[in-house]
Amino acid sequence: MSDIQRVDLFVIGGGINGAGIARDAAGRGLSVILCEKDDLAQGTSSRSGKLVHGGLRYLEYYEFRLVREALIEREVLLNSACHIVWPMRFVLPHSPDDRPAWLVRLGLFLYDHLGGRKKLPGTRTLDLARDPEGAPILDSYSRGFEYSDCWVDDARLVVLNAVGAAEKGAEILTRTACTSARREDGHWRIEMRDQATGSTRTVEARALVNAGGPWVNDIVGRVAGSNSRRNVRLVKGSHIIVPKFWEGQHAYLVQNHDKRVIFINPYEGDKALIGTTDIPYEGPPEEVRAEAFEIDYLLAAVNRYFKEKLRPDDVIESFSGVRPLFDDGQGNPSAVTRDYTFDLDETAGVPLLNVFGGKITTFRKLSEHAIEKIAKFFPEMGGNWTRESVLPGGEIDGADFVGFAESLRTSYPWMPRSLVYHYGRLYGARTEKLVAGATSLDGLGRHFGAGFYEAEARYLVDKEWAMTPDDILKRRTKHGLHLSADEQAGFADWFDGERARAA
The missing domain is CATH 3.30.9.10 (D-Amino Acid Oxidase, subunit A, domain 2)
Structure with missing residues (x-):
């Protein structure tokens, strides 16, 4: 008997679309693995204009459906994650x-x-x-x-979707490259390689979603050995x-x-x-x-x-x-649609769903539509659920961040206002888990500068898959913009030392 793990859905890509799809699927009861070759949001999803918007200029190109969907999603996100939106x-x-x-x-x-x-x-x-x-x-x-x-804090939006997926049972694998995916005996046989150790792992999945962003066509051909009639x-x-x-x-x-x-x-x-x-x-x-x-x-x-x-x-x-x-054939890059589309390859009844395009504002709706595309292969799964749900940290009464921040100040009177708002904005209702019972600034551990304490770094390693200093300084937080070069180097030395001691 094979001891290879089998899951319902395997998602390639740890950007906003991949993380959103993984969370949606896991919340419907599917077993899910998400595989990302670098860090979460390391590509396009941390390099946006940081906006949840309808796309005012898209009206000039008659993208009325996209603008309407984005405007609706703008308020959905505002309700689900008012700490980062x-x-x-x-x-x-x-x-x-x-x-x-x-x-x-x-x-x-x-x-x-x-x-x-x-x-x-x-x-x-x-x-x-x-x-x-x-x-x-x-x-x-x-x-x-x-x-x-x-x-919106774009990179945190990705990470919180991954956290939400994991809390629904998904396995999140960062710095793990999907090297091969082949149809075999009614399922996908998928091989992965840990980028740090070089170790390999094989799993099987009933369906594969390619949310590789700029690498989507490379994954279609080189990894999955398939073809797509669409392009990016x-x-x-x-x-x-x-x-x-x-x-x-x-x-x-x-x-x-x-x-x-x-x-x-x-x-x-x-x-x-x-x-x-x-x-x-x-x-x-x-x-x-x-x-x-x-x-x-x-x-x-x-x-x-x-x-x-x-x-x-x-x-x-x-x-x-x-x-x-x-790629909708428009010559002017500004006129190319920001809408999304899917290419579903159902060869041998083993589905491959390729995701093309999209924008950060409509990721939740894209994720919902992606799951609907493969729903017939999973008749046992649950229905749509993400519209009324909150993202991790968004469990704030009335989605009122200002009131929530003031309640944090009451809970932590020893904490400077700037630090209270920093924790509230990034971690929302999860701030209590980060602070972990500390009753003074000394209880937060080493101070690296500019309101960055050891407790935050440890939380990001333990709860959010941070594995390098840049994962913390550039993506999960923006501390890198506020620390001096010497302070960043001091944090990197501390972080590398802690990783070495933990190894």
């Missing part, structure tokens, strides 16, 4: 040289009403010469609009981080000369996140970098509207991600 107001200065004002007003009217908006305030018109939001804007722009969307188009999007140069928590959306829009968002308190570009990309996705001409492009877009002029030496950090967009 929160409302943000966007100021759109109007340039008469670009889209006419009537077209902008029409788009914003549709945006307000397509998705059954309930929680977020609607659009209003601004007098930029009088309203405080216009203070940093050049005097030549006198009219503006303000509308609502939401911010790789488009690079780059962002820059600069010191914040305006007062208030609102963001800005500006139109560049080429009709593209650029987001200028408050980030990590005292910084701004600016992006994105849209450039066809043909290289290896793991080697993508923001190039100098992209940085110049983003700076020029900002300087077209703002009194304070940004220079290249203002850029604290830049990053770039490869968006795996479904």
Whole structure:
């Protein structure tokens, strides 16, 4: 008798789509393994513009179904994870040289009403010469609009879906490459390799989901030995981080000369996140970098509207991600659909579901649709369940983060306000597990700087699959943006020492 483990569903890819599908399937009672060759969210899903939004500009391309679905999902996510998803107001200065004002007003009217908006305030018109939001804007722009969307900690959204999947029984394997998947005797025979140790493992699965993002076609051919009639188009999007140069928590959306829009968002308190570009990309996705001409492009877009002029030496950090967009034949990268589609290969009654495209806002609906595509192979599984559920940490009464944060301050009077809000924003109702009974800052262990304590690092290793300093500093938190080079090196030395002692 074979002792090889057999599961219902094997998911390749630890980005937002793979983690969302794994959580959805596990919650329906399926046995699930998720396999990711790097860290969770290490690719595209940690390199987004950090927005849960309907996609205002998609209206220009008549993507009404996608915009409506995204607007509905915006409120679903706001209810399910209010600690990592929160409302943000966007100021759109109007340039008469670009889209006419009537077209902008029409788009914003549709945006307000397509998705059954309930929680977020609607659009209003601004007098930029009088309203405080216009203070940093050049005097030549006198009219503006303000509308609502939401911010999201994208990498944490991925990790929390993986945590949710694991709590429903899924096995999450990071830094584990799927090297081969072949149909054999009515199931998939799948081989994996641990990237750190080189050890191999074989499992069997009734169905395989390929949520490889930019690597989806490579997985179809090289790993699964299959073919797909669909393809992805790789488009690079780059962002820059600069010191914040305006007062208030609102963001800005500006139109560049080429009709593209650029987001200028408050980030990590005292910084701004600016992006994105849209450039066809043909290289290896793991080697993508923001190039100098992209940085110049983003700076020029900002300087077209703002009194304070940004220079290249203002850029604290830049990053770039490869968006795996479904190739719909559009020549202009900005016009390529952000919608998603599936390719289901049912050869020999052993299904392979390939996922193409998608955006972070609609991941939950994509996951639901993916499971529906393979539902006939699992007549025993449960029905849809994720719409009314909360993500780990989102168990907050009334989805009221401010009230929750104030209750945390009451529970931990010895903790600085900034630390209370940091823990509340990242861990929500799980903060108690992180603090683990500490009654003083000393109880949180070593302080690495900028509000980063040993207890948080240990929690991320124990509960969220963190295996390297970057897993913590860049993805599960943004401490890397606040620690000095010496402080980061000190943390890395401590972390490596702890890992060595645990080995």
